[in-house]
Amino acid sequence: MKIGIVNASSRFDKARAEAVEAWMAAHYPDRSVAVVFHPASFGKHGHFGGDDASRANAFVEFANDPRLDAIWFARGGYGSCRIAEAVLPRLNETARGKRYLGYSDAGSLLALLYKAGFPHVAHGPMASDAVRHDATAWRALNWLTKGDTASWEPSLHADPRPAVAFNLSILDALVGTVLEPDLSGHVLMLEDVSEPLYRIDRMMFHLTGQASIRRVAGIRLGRVSNIVENDPDFGLTAEEIVRYWCQRSGIAYLGPAEIGHDPDNHVVPFGRR
Numbered sequence: 001m002k003i004g005i006v007n008a009s010s011r012f013d014k015a016r017a018e019a020v021e022a023w024m025a026a027h028y029p030d031r032s033v034a035v036v037f038h039p040a041s042f043g044k045h046g047h048f049g050g051d052d053a054s055r056a057n058a059f060v061e062f063a064n065d066p067r068l069d070a071i072w073f074a075r076g077g078y079g080s081c082r083i084a085e086a087v088l089p090r091l092n093e094t095a096r097g098k099r100y101l102g103y104s105d106a107g108s109l110l111a112l113l114y115k116a117g118f119p120h121v122a123h124g125p126m127a128s129d130a131v132r133h134d135a136t137a138w139r140a141l142n143w144l145t146k147g148d149t150a151s152w153e154p155s156l157h158a159d160p161r162p163a164v165a166f167n168l169s170i171l172d173a174l175v176g177t178v179l180e181p182d183l184s185g186h187v188l189m190l191e192d193v194s195e196p197l198y199r200i201d202r203m204m205f206h207l208t209g210q211a212s213i214r215r216v217a218g219i220r221l222g223r224v225s226n227i228v229e230n231d232p233d234f235g236l237t238a239e240e241i242v243r244y245w246c247q248r249s250g251i252a253y254l255g256p257a258e259i260g261h262d263p264d265n266h267v268v269p270f271g272r273r
Helices: 014-027 052-064 084-090 104-115 134-146 168-174 197-208 238-249
Strands: 002-006 034-037 070-073 099-102 121-123 163-167 187-193 218-225 253-256
Touching (some): 002 052, 002 134, 014 034, 052 070, 052 084, 099 104, 104 121, 121 163, 197 238
Parallel strands (some): 218 253
């Protein structure tokens, strides 16, 4: 099996790619599973890993390539929202049949693909996470290669409702745009990183104020990590903030989720399992 790795967002260090390739070679010496980085993954254009056109072209090329079985996003950062609309009309039936895995900034493309009816889209560890923790890498690869349910976020095993997961900052930016999928009746899982709590509060105010989001089945909260210090102290935890806005908006708060910017990030396939 061959997995294509693309970078749709911020700059990606070639040394990190070499470390991913070394990890794969050590764990799959027979090359039964191999990764291929698109050469454009290492481009540089200001903040981004190449200009918009080169990132879009790389994604389309790998998604449409019948020699590749799945697409794994290299990293997050910022930038995938700039190319999402441009790539969709260029994707073929080969692209539609593949699995796509990533989180954080990749959520913009995952949302677009899910909205377009792509059946195998999931929030989960990215390629750049693979060299940090073996368990994280196996969780991602087991889903990419065979859709292994052991990689799922645990609550999915008992809850038959459709689900999605997003970084809060990303989803908050997507609502009201052409990238926003219909999440009616879905369990919505949220996580975030490196934000002060007042921003978490403001994003939850905006998100839960949307008519489209008020149609979700409920919200689960993953980990909100590396919180930037508030001065003065905000006075509420991230969970208390989410509970507050769920109660204000009439959205059910469903409890914790095993997702986040950390080694315990689990896979959440979008939609019904």
